[in-house]
Amino acid sequence: MGVTIGMLYPGFGAEDDYPYLEEILGEGVSLPLVHTSVGVDAHEVEALLDLGRSERLLEGAQELRTAAPDAVMWACTSGSFVFGWNGARQQAREVQDALQVPTSSTSLAFVDAIRALGMDRVAVAATYPEEVSRHFVDLLGCGGIDVTRLVSHDIATAALAGELDREGVLELARSNDSPEAQAILIPDTALHTARWINELEETLGKPVLTANQVTAWQGLRLAGALRPCAALGHLFAETAGVPAGA
Template sequence: MTAIGFLYPGHSAEDDYPRMEALLADAEVRLPLVHTDIGTDAHRVDALLEMGSADRLAAGVEELRLSGAEAVVWACTSASFVFGWEGAHEQVRTLAATAGLPASSTSFAFAHAVRKLGVTRVAVAATYPDDVAELFRTFLKSAGAEVVSTRGSGVITAAEVGTWGREEVLALARAGDHPDAEAVLLPDTALHTAAHLTELEAELGKPVLTANQVTVWEGLRLADRRVRAAALGALFAG
């Protein structure tokens, strides 16, 4: 049994993780999750820098160690890429040292997943305000991806994003797609997407990477586990 630990900010779409754990049941994977203190719930640079601070992440590490986690992922996109390329690396290095485990974050999960799919041109369909979405575009550029379009939705709080259902998720992906994009990225772990991955890819006719999906895949990558699960989209196709 492989256990991957996740530090998840607040309470929004954490139920994506038991859903994905169930879909990965044949692979004998556990996905224990610990909630971190979100502080101010705002897609605002100052609030995100505090949300992703070393002290807030460190507070949940011991519980994950006791769960038997073999790796840990900071399950937040915005409060990792907001630190910039070098700052996000420092964030996960500090987390790894604190946990004594391999560590990563959702932002790096997106970068690694894009490479895994072998695509170079992507579109970003974000829930965030435009200025925060632009920081994600810059992060992806540093990772070597060409972002052909970036669409923000202007949503300030994770709490609001967590209320979005199937129709809102599909509408977000459609609005953010671009004819030149080889894949579409939905970067917010507050967004429920685990139940909609195959429908999203069928609708757009291309791979779709979503925050909670890539976060789980990244944890498995850290643990050197290669798992197939058709219900989790092209990234898990093999």
């Protein structure tokens, strides 16, 4: 049987990662995507709080209803973690209540992915300014995850992050190869990463978790349809068969 994971994706940046993920995950996986509305495209706390407000997400959720999703993901890291641990969970609950299917977000997916890998020490290579990145570190801390080192690249907008090419993404990952970290996190769904996860892991010699990767992983996991995928790194290789809540 097929599985449909609805994606609520803010604006435009690296949304073409999702058709690619759909393709490599194989027959029966559908990742329909709705672009949620954006006020100001800026990696600034106030702009991100506006980006993730309930009205925007619930409007997008109504558009997803016709796809009859088995699970839904708020495919945005910064527009979830700026609300904090409890706020990000409430955000997901509101969409879940509206559509009556399991719902999560990219920020919460990072926490669950790290736990599923049995890890608790990570490094973060972020596109955001430091002020914004610190909110992600705080959310990870609430999930029991220690950030051994944070590097912030001060990219001002999602649109600019979406312009980074393969070499730019590799350089970003290399910027924070903290030896104490068990994995490297690259938290921005506006950044193209899906095609290069195995190369990133080979370059750094450890698992690399990226935003669009963990978003797809979490959606499949919530729908009870997680499957191995050789193109998507340690996360998909090592956690297939781990049930939601484990």
